[in-house]
Amino acid sequence: MEFSGSLKASNPFENDNARNSTVEDLPKQFVWTKAFSRLISAKNHIVLGARGSGKTAIIKMLSHEYLSKLNNKEAVEIIRSRKFVGIYVPMRLSWVGGLKNKVWLSEAEHERHFQWRLNISCCSSYLATLRSCIDCYSENAGQRALTERNIAERVGKSWFGKDNIYSIRELRETLADIEYEKLLNEQRARVDSNVTPESVGAAFELGLFEPLKRAIDVTKRFIDFPADVAWAVCLDEAEYLSKLHHIILNSHLRTFADGLVFKITTMPYKHYSLDTNTSVPLNRKDDFTYIYLDNIDVAARGGKNSEFESLKKFCEDIFEKRIKDSVWGGSGISLESLLSSSYLLSNEEKVDQDGMIKLIDKYANDRTKRRAHDLLGTKKFDDEIGRKLKGALLLRDFGATHKGNSRITAYSGYEMVIRCSDGNPRRLISLLNAFYNASSETSGFKPISNATQDKILRLYSFDEYRRMVFEPNQGEKIYDIISLVGKYFKHLLHYQKLGTDMTLSFRFNLNDEALWGVVADAIGLGLVRPMVERSDYETLPVMNGVFRLSYILSPHFDLLPRRGKDVALSTILAFGVDRGLDRGLTFQQMDLL
Structure with missing residues (x-):
């Protein structure tokens, strides 16, 4: 994937906002x-x-x-x-x-x-x-x-x-x-x-x-x-x-x-x-x-696999359109060749049953352990246990064994980047821009190491998380509620025994218009996603419904970019109260949680 020329080629991912696009470039990238x-x-x-x-x-x-x-x-x-x-x-x-x-x-x-x-x-x-x-x-x-x-x-x-x-x-x-x-x-x-x-x-x-x-x-x-x-x-x-x-x-x-x-x-x-x-x-x-727009096309109605395939095609189309008129056009370069596969998310990256059962014995709840041992040595183990728990167990183990500033590679691979982009074009292009700028090559765009991908995704995730504080009107309140939700999910994933159904979504069950206004604004900023595929794709819920954090926040909270089952928002708020936080949260308090 090297190209001739002494100077680094023009960056095809520099512009991530259509407001700055012209009639010459937008039609080529659309x-x-x-x-x-x-x-x-x-x-x-x-x-x-x-x-x-x-x-x-x-x-x-x-x-x-x-x-x-x-x-x-x-x-x-x-x-x-x-x-x-x-x-x-x-x-x-x-x-x-x-x-x-x-x-x-x-x-x-x-x-x-x-x-x-x-x-x-x-x-x-x-x-x-x-x-x-x-x-x-x-x-x-x-x-x-x-x-x-x-x-x-x-x-x-x-x-x-x-x-x-x-x-x-x-x-x-x-x-x-x-x-x-x-x-x-x-x-x-x-x-x-x-x-x-x-x-x-x-x-x-x-x-x-x-x-x-x-x-x-x-x-x-x-x-x-x-x-x-x-x-x-x-x-x-x-x-x-x-x-x-x-x-x-x-x-x-x-x-x-x-x-x-x-x-x-x-x-x-x-x-x-x-x-x-x-x-x-x-x-x-x-x-x-x-x-x-946030759910049309990319939130496919045919199941989890077709949802990812739709996301993958959308992201690959954006990538191919961007590089078509660059020095990489026609080179055969692809997202997968640049980013390789995700050890956490790829179905091709297998963990043998012996390795899985060790992680299950270490981190899973009793019911899941019994089920896993009953199915050990059969194909059902891979289908019903391994496939559902692999990512969570590996992420839990990463967190337990890599402390401080040690370089890890959990958030890497094209499946992870596609998931974290969440079908949001600007987010994907911004990530690609960061990957491009991280390359020291002067004549080509070489595959990005897993460690570099992990670092970029974590930094980007943290930036999305922190900058919401500075949004006008309800920025601090959005920060507070997302902090509490993210840390609640992290608590379940990293500090509680795991089952095959992980909690990664929340259900709005409160008669609180002020709190609803905060959630609605977070949706507009692309930080929370309503799971409208469970009802009407073009009807947004009001004062009810099931929601998840945007997957771009997963690296910051050490979560899997998956939907999981839902929990009542009142339960999450009670989790905060138990830790000394009342409904009048402040973002300074949330940083201490």
Whole structure:
């Protein structure tokens, strides 16, 4: 796996956030999934996903600009058919954050201001879509230039009342000038009652999405689209908006005006309301559908083996897409060849029955010991005892025999890395980036030693664990509850006798809305996962349900990245109380536990 060249090749894993990806690189790196296919339709969708789950990558790729660059048979057909045109609209903090600062505005004024800013943002984003449509559907350079001139002239007249705009560039520049002048007038109006901000950019004071729909209508006069074309407004990161803003958007999800549909991304539990500006709330499945990214595709419904196979394929696809255009493209390099297999998790890494029975006698409970000795020497021993207990016994033994800073290799192997990534693209890419940077090779990406993998996974796990303290609002509370849950599971795995069913999940069984809010926020951060595969894959539980810690936290707590059986959260809280901790936990106290 060595490559020629005196300098170390460019790192294909450096960028782990689609927010920083461009139209040149994201289509080459994108992995097509079933969830993505479902979004390409004339339906309203709200896409739920934890931090790093790929929401921005998916919503960007829905846009015509990005989709038209994707080398994929389905994508080519969608662009050719002209039946789906996506417009990517990011909720930029530069203006969304400013909405919360205008405390002097009444609710009606606040709504009008939000409407104006979102209209501007949608129209600005539409210009990238317009550019892509003109380029894709013009037969030659002459037709391309004429179509752009005709559309720009009429859109300029509609938006700005000007007759001398003939290009998309001029539209973009005029839009930026209008936005700046409007904001300036709003500030002047606070001290000078003679200034009327409404006089600037009047077209964007119309109803929400009206200027966008006008631009689409003009576009359809010069570019042919089928009558059933869906124009998808793809709004990213709606968790930054307020409940009022969600109510405003919900009102538009109830209609199918001029072929406009909505694809909105937000974190789990961050679609703040189903209310609308009318007396009728949104009706799920009639007006819109949720798509939960964290479990679609990767949490397979066919059993544990197929779940891992789905995870494995997803991770391998991401890896292959990343290296395809690098110096390793076509080299045959794979995740498995880089990381080897996991001694703890691989079914191929066997421990003979004599070795297993010694560990069972040392660490297992009496019932498991009796069962193991009864089956010793038979195939059932491997199927019913060895397969279920191997990882836990080896991990327990690692912990008992490797003290202090001694180098161990428990958290290594491609099965372990795939499990710990949890189907989270950003997490996987960040780990691959760390593995790449750990290599001292100047001309190649060589297999990573088990000791290096273990060190990187533990450091990454600890970083995920510690940084939650600094999350705004409930960071310390999230840290406290996850600390207690993780240390409870560690107590069972490393200090209690083991059985074939290990406890690695918790059941929310408390009538405590404040505590539930902490768990819900932890889910949004990708630190806790609801086990929705036990019920409805797209229905997130509220004040109930079974949950597990994200597997990336397993190295920090010395746990196996498995689901296991569940225990009541009240039992875990009692475990903390027994150790002198009350419900008012502090993260300093948790470090002492």
